[in-house]
Amino acid sequence: IMTLAVTSTAMPMTQVEDMVETRVAQKISQISGVGLVTLSGGQRPAVRVKLNAQAIAALGLTSETVRTAITGANVNSAKGSLDGPSRAVTLSANDQMQSAEEYRQLIIAYQNGAPIRLGDVATVEQGAENSWLGAWANKEQAIVMNVQRQPGANIISTADSIRQMLPQLTESLPKSVKVTVLSDRTTNIRASVDDTQFELMMAIALVVMIIYLFLRNIPATIIPGVAVPLSLIGTFAVMVFLDFSINNLTLMALTIATGFVVDDAIVVIENISRYIEKGEKPLAAALKGAGEIGFTIISLTFSLIAVLIPLLFMSDIVGRLFREFAITLAVAILISAVVSLTLTPMMCARMLSQESLRKQNRFSRASEKMFDRIIAAYGRGLAKVLNHPWLTLSVALSTLLLSVLLWVFIPKGFFPVQDNGIIQGTLQAPQSSSFANMAQRQRQVADVILQDPAVQSLTSFVGVDGTNPSLNSARLQINLKPLDERDDRVQKVIARLQTAVDKVPGVDLFLQPTQDLTIDTQVSRTQYQFTLQATSLDALSTWVPQLMEKLQQLPQLSDVSSDWQDKGLVAYVNVDRDSASRLGISMADVDNALYNAFGQRLISTIYTQANQYRVVLEHNTEITPGLAALDTIRLTSSDGGVVPLSSIAKVEQRFAPLSINHLDQFPVTTISFNVPDNYSLGDAVQAIMDTEKTLNLPVDITTQFQGSTLAFQSALGSTVWLIVAAVVAMYIVLGILYESFIHPITILSTLPTAGVGALLALMIAGSELDVIAIIGIILLIGIVKKNAIMMIDFALAAEREQGMSPRDAIYQACLLRFRPILMTTLAALLGALPLMLSTGVGAELRRPLGIGMVGGLIVSQVLTLFTTPVIYLLFDRLALWTKSRFARHEEEA
Incomplete structure (x- = not known):
């Protein structure tokens, strides 16, 4: 969550590292919410012993002799205690050496009765444990602290606590030491949350505005407007109970919910207002209107929640990421239904009256005339459409075909690339x-x-x-x-x-x-990875260069690189085993001598009250640099003599892999790549798979995408099943509510129009069909069928209660429900509009959701007003034909 740099203009970096490790990092680790503090820079204090190879050779010593002497001179083991008649005494000794000076005075051997001290044959100094590590903050060498939070901890409060401690912590350090905050992830998180909160408030304002535009009455506007804060507050309560946090996903859900939660209240208040305008008393109108519309509200609510059910039970990484999103949205929708069936009728009975609804100003009269003209035009158009059902049906079927074609050809991605x-x-x-x-x-x-x-x-x-x-x-x-x-x-x-x-x-x-939303746990050169696994290194060395050459030519990929590095210079020590055995020298002796000289070998440990430090042994390669340093290596033979390494071994320069990675015990190499702006991840994946086929890789080489690319393939494969599951769940819920096999199909026939609108909008905006956009399409599946539910409910009621013909019933239902349909669609559209137009931090994550929903709602609103009545009548005729066939079969039987 935060990266800190500690620098000093006066202190050595080894002292800075020690101070950071023992004081600064410890203090930060104790802050509530901090899970881990790691240090980069590698300047941990140590005593470094740099042997002079010529000096020890001249004295007939070897590096192994020196190592053994140091190891034996610095120990820290139990010594027991003296248990007397009246008291016990613990034994202690000066068996630890603490400083470079003490090691410098250590006697490692005697020659002609004279002591040979370590300082005589080596440079002993305070240094770093690993001299091949370093970190820099801007242009200054630094010790870098990376602070990670505990799982489930509040990232904002944790970062605030760290910042509050820093001034006090800095005052306790030497004046030459400076602690700088290099990066703070919460800065972008705060900005993203602020932008999303602004979009949420904008969505609320737009939704209330559209309510007033249609109802033209302040009390009537207040009633559904109350549903928004009540539903959101109730959702917050459930989020607290479920231990959810305010993040990009939950805030997106709340912003989208703003358009949803007023839908039910709009439908209820519009129906109640209609009865009050007819002359009924507010209380009677509220009871009658709410009772009449109650089944519709239940159908709308449960069918919309049914769309979210597949998201709740997705087991892959996408499901885990979006579970909070789905639950938050479902809770908001459920609470809004309860509010619309309880509080909304009560407020209508108390706040609405014939006088208030009939009271009009110039704006009210003008807007009323405008809506009347729109409804009249819609009625004329609907009558013409009903007279040409097969032409309208062909339009509906065309949208289904166009949805499939757009789905196939639209560029596909995983998550939008964020700018954090x-x-x-x-x-x-x-x-x-x-x-x-x-x-x-x-x-x-x-x-x-x-x-x-x-x-x-x-x-x-x-x-x-x-x-x-x-x-x-x-x-x-x-x-x-x-x-x-x-x-x-x-x-x-x-x-x-x-x-x-x-x-x-x-x-x-x-x-x-x-990225804020990522599933990659390993550091990689680029965003996407692809692995080749083989049974042998020879197979990798043969095929990796060939595949790399092909991939680097593909326009769908950029920054193609591989971690296969087989051209590292190696000084290969080829030991004559017979000669070494004759002298009593084993391969372990050779390895020990080489490691003592060139491996920064940790040979002993210094224990203090606050920490522990290592003693590092190596040859001083500044005296004899390069390959010539191998000629200075000496070994001890079985008779105690000193044998040069060059007398039993030859050094050859070769090339070898710098490192060999393994996966499931087999060697593997990772190819990393990015995707250019004018291509999608789906294009890149397909190009790689096509290249594999052209190369005809042998059977002992297996390939697999990793990280985000693997998750993308999984998500892409499960997306169709996810949409099918959402449609099936809605069909089951609607079938139970309507006790019919036919009417749910009529309602679900609206879905292709939403798909066409969403996919066209994404293509026009230049956006990919990614996980966020797919979530938007799934939500559209639940939204667009609201129009059909409101039409069909009233048509069925008119047929059942007024004895109307199906044509007259659906025609009347469409005209009666035109206003609430338009209001609820515009409310949902305006709830998504701020997401589509967002430009702040994290906007890349929110924008595809808004684009898909706005595009889908516009197209579906226009088409379903005409296609749904036609399909309703066609299925009604189909039902009658089916019944007559069954009746004829029964009579013949």
């Missing part, structure tokens, strides 16, 4: 680059990056650790300025930085924006 102001980078240099060389290259790249006007700070790391596999790579974290302080979005900044760094010779820079 942080870029993760990997710097790659030639395979045999040393730490010093890599550190120099890193500083050159840092100078270039920090010149960019969008960059606020830079953290970089060089060396081998858990996330950095080799010395020829470096990790970068680029923190950008806030969105309102820079001109360009993160993708343009990345392109600009890569172009600038291309001028630095000998390095490749891979950049990707970090």
